[in-house]
Amino acid sequence: MSTTKLVPKAGAGQAAKGRIGDKVFSGAALTAGALIVAVLFAVALFLIVQALPTFGAAPADITGGEGFFSYIFPIVIGTLIAATIALLIATPIGVAVALFISHYAPRKLAKGLGYVVDLLAAIPSVVYGAWGASFLASSLKGPYAWLAENAGWIPIFAGPASGTGKTILTAGIVLAVMVLPIIASLTREIFLQAPMLHQEAALALGATRWEMIRMAVLPFARGGIISAVMLGLGRALGETMAVALVLSSGPLIASLIRSGNQTIAAEIALDFPEAFGLRMHELIAAGLVLFFITLLVNMVARWIINRHKEFSGAN
Amino acid sequence: MATLMTERKRSALTRGRLPRYTPYVIAAAAIVIAAALMSLIGFNVFGWAVLSAVLFAAGNVISAAVVEGRRKATDKFATSLVVGAFLIALLPLVSVIWTVLVNGVPGLLNPGFLSSSMNGVTGAVDNASVKDGTPVMGGVYHALVGSVLITLWATIISVPVGLLTAIYLVEYSADNKFSKVITFLVDVMTGIPSIVAGLFAAAFFAMILGPGTKTGFVAAVALSVLMIPVVVRSSEEMLKIVPNELREAAYALGVRKWRTIVKVVIPTAISGIASGVTLAIARVIGETAPLLVTAGFASSINMNVFAGWMSSLPTFIYTQIMTPTSPSNADPSTQRAWAAALLLIILVMLLNLGARLVASLFAPKTGR
Structure with a gap:
C-alpha cells in the first residue's frame, strides 16, 4: 500500500513503512518455518500424552490381558512381515523399471513411460484395497492351495490355505504395488544422474549395455537405491487401507497363506472409530510405536541420501 | 548351422x-x-x-x-x-x-448416484431393490460434499504455511542451521504414516475440545499434516529456479525485499507452485485412514466442517465394503463402493491432468 503514495517528500515515512512490510513478511515466513518444527514435535507430544494412560494401566486391563508389550509385539511383527514381503517384491521390480526407463526405453518414450508408472502412485490406497480384496485375493486362492499342498513343509507355506485368499501374503503383494512407484521414481532420478562420461567410456571399451550398467551406473547409484528402498519401507510400514481391507486378521502365525496376523496401521483403522476410554489410549500408543518406527526408517534413509550427496560424482 | x-x-x-x-x-x-x-x-x-x-x-x-x-x-x-x-x-x-x-x-451411470445421499437408505431399501430388480437407491452426494470441503480446508491451511516456509528457506534463511533443521524435518514429515497424522489430529482435538470430537475440520488438520511437506518441497524447488538476475534487477530499482518476492519471484514461479499444490490436493483427496479416525461416518449431507460427522469419498468406499448397508444383500453396497471408487479415480486423474495444464497455462512468457 505504501508505494501508492507518490509524494516525493514522504520518502522517509515510506521507507519506514517498507521496513515494516519487510519485517512482517520475513517474520511470517520464519513463523511458518517454525510452525512446521512445532507441528512435528506436537505430533510426537500429543501422541505421547494420549498414550500415557496405557503404560500406567494394570496389565489385565490391556487387550489380551498381559500388558502392553505382549499386545503390541505380535502386530509389530505382523507389520514387519507385510513390509518385508512388499519390499522383497517391489525392490527388484522397481529398480528394473527405473533402469528400463532410464537406460533401455527409446528416448522419446521414456518420459511417457515414467508418467505411466507414476500413475500407479496416483491411485488412492482405498481403491487398491478394494481391488486387492475383490480381485487379487480371489485369483490367488488357487496358487495358495497349490503352495499349501506342494510346499506345505516350509513353515511360511503351511496349510490349510485360506479359503478367501485374504492373507498377509496378498496384503504384502498389494503393498508391493503401492511401494513400487516410489522406488521406481526415486531410483530413476539417481540412474539419470549417473555420470555420462563413465558410461560412454565403458561402451567405448566394448562393454555390452549390461556390463556398462554394472560398471558405471549401479556402483554410482548404490546409496540412492538403498535410500529409495528405505523410503519405500517407510510407506509400506505405515500403509493402512490396503491391509485393513485385504487381510482377514488374526493372531500372529508363521504361515503367510492362512488368514491371521495384523499390522499396527490396520488395527488402528479397524478399531479406532469404535474405541473409547483405555482402548483409545491403547491404539494411540500403538500409533506412537508406528510413528517412531517409521521416523527411524525415514531418518536413516535421509541420512544415507545426504551422505551420498557429498560423494556423488554428479558435480 | x-x-x-x-x-x-x-x-x-x-x-x-x-x-x-x-x-x-x-x-x-x-x-x-x-x-x-x-x-x-x-x-x-x-x-x-x-x-x-x-x-x-x-x-x-x-x-x-x-x-x-x-x-x-x-x-x-x-x-x-x-x-x-x-x-x-x-x-x-x-x-x-x-x-x-x-x-x-453401472453404478456411476445409475441416475441419482451423484445427486442423492445415503440419508434414509437402509438395509430394507437395498433388500427391496434386489428383490424387485429396481435400480439401487442412494448415492455419494454427501461424500462428495465432504471430500471437497475437507480438502478445501486442508488446502486453506497448508498452502500459506507451506508457501511461506518455502519462501523462508529460499529467500531468507541463507542456508543457516535452522533452515537445515526445517528441511530435514519436512523430509521426515513426508514419511509420516497417514494414520498417525489422523491420530495426531484426533488426540490434539480430544485434548482441546474433549474426547471423541470428530468433525470435518479435525480431518482437514490431519490432511494438512500430510499436505504441508508436499507443498513446501514443490514450492521450494520452484522458487529456487527463479533466476537471481530478476531479484537483483528489482533490488537495483530500489524495491523492498518483500515486494520483490510478492511481485517478482512468486509470479515467475506461480505455474510450478500451482501445479505442485494441485498434485498435493490429488494426493490427499484419496487419503482414507486419517479420515476414518477424525471425521467419523455420516449418511446425510453435512455442509458444516466445524460440527458433526462428515462423510468423504474414500471413507464411503471403505464403509460400503466393510459394513454393507444390508448385511444379507451386499450387492447394492458393493456397486455403490465401486462407483465411488471410479469417481475418486476420475477426480484424482483430473487433478493430475489439471496440474499439468496449470503448469503450462501460468508458465512465464518467454517470448520477446
Whole structure:
C-alpha cells in the first residue's frame, strides 16, 4: 500500500513503512518455518500424552490381558512381515523399471513411460484395497492351495490355505504395488544422474549395455537405491487401507497363506472409530510405536541420501 | 548351422554375430510353440502371452549363448529381465483400472448416484431393490460434499504455511542451521504414516475440545499434516529456479525485499507452485485412514466442517465394503463402493491432468 503514495517528500515515512512490510513478511515466513518444527514435535507430544494412560494401566486391563508389550509385539511383527514381503517384491521390480526407463526405453518414450508408472502412485490406497480384496485375493486362492499342498513343509507355506485368499501374503503383494512407484521414481532420478562420461567410456571399451550398467551406473547409484528402498519401507510400514481391507486378521502365525496376523496401521483403522476410554489410549500408543518406527526408517534413509550427496560424482 | 557357415565366410566383421532377423524368427517360433503348448493344457490369452514372452526371452538368450558367447548372452538375459519387470509393473495398473471400470460404470451411470445421499437408505431399501430388480437407491452426494470441503480446508491451511516456509528457506534463511533443521524435518514429515497424522489430529482435538470430537475440520488438520511437506518441497524447488538476475534487477530499482518476492519471484514461479499444490490436493483427496479416525461416518449431507460427522469419498468406499448397508444383500453396497471408487479415480486423474495444464497455462512468457 505504501508505494501508492507518490509524494516525493514522504520518502522517509515510506521507507519506514517498507521496513515494516519487510519485517512482517520475513517474520511470517520464519513463523511458518517454525510452525512446521512445532507441528512435528506436537505430533510426537500429543501422541505421547494420549498414550500415557496405557503404560500406567494394570496389565489385565490391556487387550489380551498381559500388558502392553505382549499386545503390541505380535502386530509389530505382523507389520514387519507385510513390509518385508512388499519390499522383497517391489525392490527388484522397481529398480528394473527405473533402469528400463532410464537406460533401455527409446528416448522419446521414456518420459511417457515414467508418467505411466507414476500413475500407479496416483491411485488412492482405498481403491487398491478394494481391488486387492475383490480381485487379487480371489485369483490367488488357487496358487495358495497349490503352495499349501506342494510346499506345505516350509513353515511360511503351511496349510490349510485360506479359503478367501485374504492373507498377509496378498496384503504384502498389494503393498508391493503401492511401494513400487516410489522406488521406481526415486531410483530413476539417481540412474539419470549417473555420470555420462563413465558410461560412454565403458561402451567405448566394448562393454555390452549390461556390463556398462554394472560398471558405471549401479556402483554410482548404490546409496540412492538403498535410500529409495528405505523410503519405500517407510510407506509400506505405515500403509493402512490396503491391509485393513485385504487381510482377514488374526493372531500372529508363521504361515503367510492362512488368514491371521495384523499390522499396527490396520488395527488402528479397524478399531479406532469404535474405541473409547483405555482402548483409545491403547491404539494411540500403538500409533506412537508406528510413528517412531517409521521416523527411524525415514531418518536413516535421509541420512544415507545426504551422505551420498557429498560423494556423488554428479558435480 | 549352414547359414552360420556362409555368414562366417562372408565377412570377418559379422563373424560370431547373429543375423539381424534372428529376433523376429525367435518371436514367431515362440508364439507358435506357446499356442501349441497352451492348446494342450487349456487355452487362455493371458497365459499364451506370458508363455510366448518367456519362450522369446529364453530363445534369445540361448541363441546368443550358442553363437555370440557368454557376455552377449548375459546382456540379453539382463535386457529380458528389465523389460519383463516393466511389463509386470504395468499388470496391476491395467488390472486395477479394468476392475474399477467394469464394476464402477453401472453404478456411476445409475441416475441419482451423484445427486442423492445415503440419508434414509437402509438395509430394507437395498433388500427391496434386489428383490424387485429396481435400480439401487442412494448415492455419494454427501461424500462428495465432504471430500471437497475437507480438502478445501486442508488446502486453506497448508498452502500459506507451506508457501511461506518455502519462501523462508529460499529467500531468507541463507542456508543457516535452522533452515537445515526445517528441511530435514519436512523430509521426515513426508514419511509420516497417514494414520498417525489422523491420530495426531484426533488426540490434539480430544485434548482441546474433549474426547471423541470428530468433525470435518479435525480431518482437514490431519490432511494438512500430510499436505504441508508436499507443498513446501514443490514450492521450494520452484522458487529456487527463479533466476537471481530478476531479484537483483528489482533490488537495483530500489524495491523492498518483500515486494520483490510478492511481485517478482512468486509470479515467475506461480505455474510450478500451482501445479505442485494441485498434485498435493490429488494426493490427499484419496487419503482414507486419517479420515476414518477424525471425521467419523455420516449418511446425510453435512455442509458444516466445524460440527458433526462428515462423510468423504474414500471413507464411503471403505464403509460400503466393510459394513454393507444390508448385511444379507451386499450387492447394492458393493456397486455403490465401486462407483465411488471410479469417481475418486476420475477426480484424482483430473487433478493430475489439471496440474499439468496449470503448469503450462501460468508458465512465464518467454517470448520477446
